[in-house]
Amino acid sequence: MCQLLGMNCNVPTDICFSFEGFCARGGKTDDHKDGWGIAFFEGLGCRIFLDDHPSSSSPIAAFVRQYPIRSMNVIAHLRKATIGPVGLENCHPFKRELWGRYWVFAHNGDLPSLPIPGEGVYRPVGSTDSERAFCLILNTLRQSIGSHKPGITDLYGVLQRITQEIASHGIFNYLLSDGEHFFAHCSTKLCYILRQAPFAPAHLIDEDITVDFQELTTPSDRVAIIATTSLTDNEFWTPFEPGQLMVFQDGHPLQL
Amino acid sequence: MCQLLGMNCNVPTDICFSFEGFCARGGKTDDHKDGWGIAFFEGLGCRIFLDDHPSSSSPIAAFVRQYPIRSMNVIAHLRKATIGPVGLENCHPFKRELWGRYWVFAHNGDLPSLPIPGEGVYRPVGSTDSERAFCLILNTLRQSIGSHKPGITDLYGVLQRITQEIASHGIFNYLLSDGEHFFAHCSTKLCYILRQAPFAPAHLIDEDITVDFQELTTPSDRVAIIATTSLTDNEFWTPFEPGQLMVFQDGHPLQL
Numbered sequence: 001m002c003q004l005l006g007m008n009c010n011v012p013t014d015i016c017f018s019f020e021g022f023c024a025r026g027g028k029t030d031d032h033k034d035g036w037g038i039a040f041f042e043g044l045g046c047r048i049f050l051d052d053h054p055s056s057s058s059p060i061a062a063f064v065r066q067y068p069i070r071s072m073n074v075i076a077h078l079r080k081a082t083i084g085p086v087g088l089e090n091c092h093p094f095k096r097e098l099w100g101r102y103w104v105f106a107h108n109g110d111l112p113s114l115p116i117p118g119e120g121v122y123r124p125v126g127s128t129d130s131e132r133a134f135c136l137i138l139n140t141l142r143q144s145i146g147s148h149k150p151g152i153t154d155l156y157g158v159l160q161r162i163t164q165e166i167a168s169h170g171i172f173n174y175l176l177s178d179g180e181h182f183f184a185h186c187s188t189k190l191c192y193i194l195r196q197a198p199f200a201p202a203h204l205i206d207e208d209i210t211v212d213f214q215e216l217t218t219p220s221d222r223v224a225i226i227a228t229t230s231l232t233d234n235e236f237w238t239p240f241e242p243g244q245l246m247v248f249q250d251g252h253p254l255q256l
Numbered sequence: 257m258c259q260l261l262g263m264n265c266n267v268p269t270d271i272c273f274s275f276e277g278f279c280a281r282g283g284k285t286d287d288h289k290d291g292w293g294i295a296f297f298e299g300l301g302c303r304i305f306l307d308d309h310p311s312s313s314s315p316i317a318a319f320v321r322q323y324p325i326r327s328m329n330v331i332a333h334l335r336k337a338t339i340g341p342v343g344l345e346n347c348h349p350f351k352r353e354l355w356g357r358y359w360v361f362a363h364n365g366d367l368p369s370l371p372i373p374g375e376g377v378y379r380p381v382g383s384t385d386s387e388r389a390f391c392l393i394l395n396t397l398r399q400s401i402g403s404h405k406p407g408i409t410d411l412y413g414v415l416q417r418i419t420q421e422i423a424s425h426g427i428f429n430y431l432l433s434d435g436e437h438f439f440a441h442c443s444t445k446l447c448y449i450l451r452q453a454p455f456a457p458a459h460l461i462d463e464d465i466t467v468d469f470q471e472l473t474t475p476s477d478r479v480a481i482i483a484t485t486s487l488t489d490n491e492f493w494t495p496f497e498p499g500q501l502m503v504f505q506d507g508h509p510l511q512l
Contacts, residue, residue: 044381045344047306063319088301096353100379119403121377123356125300147375 002092002108003032004190005076006175006226008182010250012042012070013223017211020065021204021231025078026055029206032078035091038064039104040071041179046102050091072250073177077106089126093175094134096122098142099149101178105134108228109171109187130174133166137176152181152247156256159183160245167243175226182248184226186240192226193237194251202232222251258348258364259288260446261332262431262482264438266506268298268326269479273467276321277460277487281334282311285462288334291347294320295360296327297435302358306347328506329433333362345382349431350390352378354398355405357434361390364484365427365443386430389422393432408437408503412512415439416501423499431482438504440482442496448482449493450507458488478507 005022007015019038027033033054040047047069055061055078077092084090092106107130114129120139124131140162141155149155159176163185166172173190176183184190195202197220199213226248230237240246247254261278263271275294283289289310296303303325311317311334333348340346348362363386370385376395380387396418397411405411415432419441422428429446432439440446451458453476455469482504486493496502503510 042344045306045308045347047344048303049305050301050303052301059323060319063316067315088298088303091301095351097379097381100381102381123353125353125356125358 001080001082001110003030003078003228004106004108004173004175004226006182006184007071007074007223008248008251009072009221009223011221012072013221014068014070015074016065016068017202017204017209018225018231019076020209021206022076022078022227023055023061023065024206028056032080034081034086035079035088036061036077037091037093037106038074038076039093039095040069041073041102041177042069042071044101044179046095046104046179048093048095048104050088052086052088052091073179073182075104075106075175075177082110083112084126084128087126090128092130094131096134096138098138099147101149101180103138103176103178105137105174105176107133108173108189111166111170111172114166114169133172133174136166137162152254153256156245156247163245173228180249183245184240184248185245186242188242189228190226190240191230191237192224192240193230193235195223195225196221196251201234203234205231205233224248224251224253257336257338257366259286259334259484260362260364260429260431260482262438262440263330263479264504264507265328265477265479267477268328269477270324270326271330272321272324273458273460273465274481274487275332276465277462278332278334278483279311279317279321280462284312288336290337290342291335291344292317292333293347293349293362294330294332295349295351296325297329297358297433298327300357300435302351302360302435304349304351304360306344308342308344308347329435329438331360331362331431331433338366339368340382340384343382346384348386350387352390352394354394355403357405357436359394359432359434361393361430361432363389364429364445367422367426367428370422370425389428392422393418408510409512412501412503419501429484436505439501440496440504441501442498444498445484446482446496447486447493448480448496449491451479451481452477452507457490459490461487461489480504480507480509
């Protein structure tokens with residue numbers, strides 16, 4: 001199994017605080033140490049830092065933890081290998097282009113019976129069930145919707161159907177974003193928190209670090225953080241319902 | 257215009273020495289300061305570091321310069337923006353998946369009359385002529401060849417035809433790799449050097465740094481370095497012929 005961390009905001013925000021606690025789970029406070037990755041959307045662009053070393057000891061993770069990159073959509077992942085060996089090609093998040101936008105995906109769970117996609121446009125490079133599922137989602141979106149990104153209601157409907165189908169093969173907690181919308185699906189375990197004014201101090205579970213968000217924000221800022229398990233011990237994290245597919249935009253959950 | 261740097265080897269090798277001199281051209285010894293990027297293939301995996309800040313002052317570039325990542329295929333790029341504004345989405349190298357492999361591309365030159373691809377599978381995310389050309393190459397390979405990577409002779413033929421077509425729109429020096437083969441095309445300016453035993457010291461042009469490759473290599477190592485202009489002042493770099501498309505594999509130019 002793995003660990004997921006996502007962020008969706010209405011202004012470019014750095015994720016250093018959350019990523020600090022999250023990284024500790026890759027070999028220090030937990031054993032998700034078979035690689036890690038983090039994707040930052042910046043405008044239409046997207047950069048991903050990947051490593052097949054444990055996040056708690058990776059020099060690249062150490063660099064990212066202390067280098068604030070401001071983004072409105074971030075997806076991070078710690079890997080505990082089950083299907084597919086340890087290797088860079090099997091590190092999440094995965095990235096592909098669809099409709100002239102980058103799409104980024106990370107998965108927690110196992111889908112042992114999910115078949116390898118056949119002759120669709122998107123094919124996995126590595127050997128994880130996760131990348132297989134991502135390719136299947138993108139092939140389905142492309143085939144069902146056509147050549148342009150539709151309205152969010154139509155997109156949500158297609159995504160929900162293929163998500164349910166894939167989830168029938170096992171455990172399918174995932175984060176998915178194209179830099180405009182942020183999708184989060186819970187099969188078994190996922191939670192989120194919305195931070196907005198009045199902001200307050202937050203204290204990490206995995207490291208003894210506190211940050212006072214009031215000092216770092218303006219009153220109109222809104223930040224949604226989504227994670228496998230809560231990252232702080234003095235805030236209330238809302239658990240997802242099993243089977244729930246949420247969409248966030250500008251730090252808000254959308255009602256669809 | 258921009259600057260290109262590529263490496264193709266028969267054993268995983270770090271590019272720190274060449275990248276040190278190359279980076280200086282992004283704002284220190286030259287003015288290619290509108291972003292930079294470097295892609296490392298590792299097995300089937302591929303990671304890219306990108307930044308829209310000048311390589312000579314980017315903290316990410318400083319990290320990459322001192323952190324040895326061993327790879328058999330590397331493509332790096334310094335941007336001097338002409339078509340498309342400064343922004344992460346317009347930084348090279350670009351990456352897409354084709355035939356279950358990642359393909360990475362970087363371009364030097366201008367293709368002002370190259371049309372935006374229409375309804376093909378691959379679409380540009382940013383607004384450069386370069387990403388347009390990359391999408392056109394991949395759409396052509398997919399359409400002309402089908403669903404599996406062919407032998408190198410067939411692949412070379414198709415690539416040469418689409419390259420010539422694109423080059424008719426302007427200046428088209430490029431580097432392209434899928435981690436197995438390394439393609440380099442010269443329209444106006446590109447050179448290469450093959451380093452193999454007996455290895456000797458090399459001295460950078462852009463920084464006063466010398467490395468003795470004999471101390472860092474074994475007798476069977478072979479490394480090809482491809483660059484817009486030579487990076488060292490005590491070695492002979494072979495200029496490409498205008499219109500020449502070379503393929504490197506395992507540190508060797510292939511005769512096709």
